Amino acid sequence: MSNRRKLRAPAHVAAADQAFAYARDLSSEPGTATVVLDYAAEDRQCSWCDCPPGLYGPHALIPGYTCDGCPLPADYDVHLLVGTPDQALIPICRGHLPGVQPFLAEVFPGAAFSLEQHPS
Numbered sequence: 001m002s003n004r005r006k007l008r009a010p011a012h013v014a015a016a017d018q019a020f021a022y023a024r025d026l027s028s029e030p031g032t033a034t035v036v037l038d039y040a041a042e043d044r045q046c047s048w049c050d051c052p053p054g055l056y057g058p059h060a061l062i063p064g065y066t067c068d069g070c071p072l073p074a075d076y077d078v079h080l081l082v083g084t085p086d087q088a089l090i091p092i093c094r095g096h097l098p099g100v101q102p103f104l105a106e107v108f109p110g111a112a113f114s115l116e117q118h119p120s
């Protein structure tokens with residue numbers, strides 16, 4: 001077990017609830033994708049890989065496709081809200097976090113992104 005996980009204080013949980021409520025509001029606008037950044041909720045692996053993203057990448061085309069992605073544990077959960085109630089979860093390590101927004105911009109061209117950075 002790792003001890004790097006931060007304890008979720010009540011104030012943190014309340015702030016996260018608020019961020020999600022706000023993000024849900026924003027993402028109900030057509031053409032708007034909202035990202036909520038939070039600590040990884042449980043032990044997950046970073047989901048980053050260098051495969052082509054989107055509908056024509058191998059992960060979308062080949063059911064059960066696995067690749068040599070990032071072997072590190074996820075530090076953050078990136079929640080992607082596109083409309084309501086669609087929501088995707090992208091566990092990500094610290095090092096790959098900066099790549100997430102450019103990646104999303106590529107997958108959802110033309111979407112207006114708003115990043116709810118939580119915790120700040």
Ligand SMILES: [Zn+2]
Binds near residue numbers: 049
């Ligand atoms: Zn991959």
Ligand SMILES: [Zn+2]
Binds near residue numbers: 046070072093094096
């Ligand atoms: Zn990673």
